[in-house]
Amino acid sequence: MTDDDLIPLPAEFADRFDQEDRPACQLYVVSPARIEIPAFIDSLKAALDGGPVAAFQLRLKDVSDDMVLRACEALLPVCNEREVAFILNDRADLAKRAGADGVHLGQGDGSLAEARALLGAGAQIGRTCHDSRHLAMEAGEQGADYVAFGAFYDTTTKPSHYRPQPEILSWWITLSQLPCVAIGGIFPHNAAPLVDAGADFIAVVRAVWEHEGGPGAGVAAFKDVLGW
Numbered sequence: 001m002t003d004d005d006l007i008p009l010p011a012e013f014a015d016r017f018d019q020e021d022r023p024a025c026q027l028y029v030v031s032p033a034r035i036e037i038p039a040f041i042d043s044l045k046a047a048l049d050g051g052p053v054a055a056f057q058l059r060l061k062d063v064s065d066d067m068v069l070r071a072c073e074a075l076l077p078v079c080n081e082r083e084v085a086f087i088l089n090d091r092a093d094l095a096k097r098a099g100a101d102g103v104h105l106g107q108g109d110g111s112l113a114e115a116r117a118l119l120g121a122g123a124q125i126g127r128t129c130h131d132s133r134h135l136a137m138e139a140g141e142q143g144a145d146y147v148a149f150g151a152f153y154d155t156t157t158k159p160s161h162y163r164p165q166p167e168i169l170s171w172w173i174t175l176s177q178l179p180c181v182a183i184g185g186i187f188p189h190n191a192a193p194l195v196d197a198g199a200d201f202i203a204v205v206r207a208v209w210e211h212e213g214g215p216g217a218g219v220a221a222f223k224d225v226l227g228w
């Protein structure tokens, strides 16, 4: 038994929100951990032109702050031109300096309140909640704009011992109007249970960047499961 087994959905919440008002599930594209600028600019354009993408997250690992800021400078206009939200991973301070639309913060990436104070009311601030109902409720109370659950499937991009079931998405959308993101090992062929369970966004890395037809084809491959 986990802590979350102690958090059933209270009966009074059962039909609290009309799910018909919820927008259809959208695609959230996350970058590889290493990219080369300027080559990646064209890759990103190809991805975003492959189909409707709601958000792009720049998720670089083990690179300098200067490198992150230079990548933001090159990639932010690509997203702006296409009205795709530009979210920086991990660092609220760099998101502020870069003029990003928001930041994604894991449990160890700093407080939501500090990020909000820095970025302002209009910023999109996401929080990793792994497989935890408790963390999701806490993130909502602390002012997150979305909660992210995962990894739903095996992934080599960020190996995770957290393995939520799709039901956590159904539970969340019944409880909260805050959007929920599903991440981890998601491809067009296995996305349906997450979409059906109520994911507001599915976030993907390899499905786009490692698609044999290129990133545009990687995005376009979600056409059927997302109902475009």
Ligand SMILES: Cc1ncc(COP(=O)(O)OP(=O)(O)O)c(N)n1
Pocket (backbone or CB within 6 Å): 030, 057, 059, 089, 090, 104, 105, 106, 107, 108, 109, 126, 128, 148, 149, 150, 158, 181, 183, 203
């Ligand atoms: C949309 C989304 N969900 C989860 C994560 C993971 O964030 P975190 O736990 O901080 O791990 P890293 O991505 O920083 O390695 C994410 N980045 N985006």
Ligand SMILES: Cc1ncsc1CCOP(=O)(O)O
Pocket (backbone or CB within 6 Å): 150, 151, 154, 155, 156, 157, 158, 160, 183, 184, 185, 186, 203, 204, 205, 206, 207
């Ligand atoms: C960043 C992150 N957080 C949980 S799983 C994951 C990686 C998802 O990558 P992929 O879509 O390639 O499995």
Ligand SMILES: [Mg+2]
Pocket (backbone or CB within 6 Å): 089, 090, 104, 105, 106, 109
């Ligand atoms: Mg992080």
